[in-house]
Amino acid sequence: MGEGTLGLIDWLQKAEPYYKKSVPRIKRWLAEVVGYFEQRTTKVIVEVINHSLKLLKRSGFGFRNFNNFETRALLF
Known part of the structure; x- marks a missing residue:
């Protein structure tokens, strides 16, 4: 995992109390989000x-x- 991915995971843990609906959605799609920023690939x-x-x-x-x-x- 890259430094940016680890930073995003850390931020998600801190942001969970404030963004109760968004954080679970981002966690569910984390592999796709990270894949886009690391390899610039989409479907x-x-x-x-x-x-x-x-x-x-x-x-x-x-x-x-x-x-x-x-x-x-x-x-x-």
């Missing part, structure tokens, strides 16, 4: 792919079989 790409597939699924009622849907999905 945006996965979310874009999921959104595109859902959109394709909604508009794909005219596909005659699954192979047509699969081919179209792989073109994204």
Whole structure:
């Protein structure tokens, strides 16, 4: 763990009496928050792919079989 992570954990312990709703939420997502600041990675790409597939699924009622849907999905 980095120095910033340890500082955040220390701050969360001190802030818990003041931010009763926020601190548990931050603790629950701590790995993701730390991952973003350490590696600058997010799940945006996965979310874009999921959104595109859902959109394709909604508009794909005219596909005659699954192979047509699969081919179209792989073109994204």
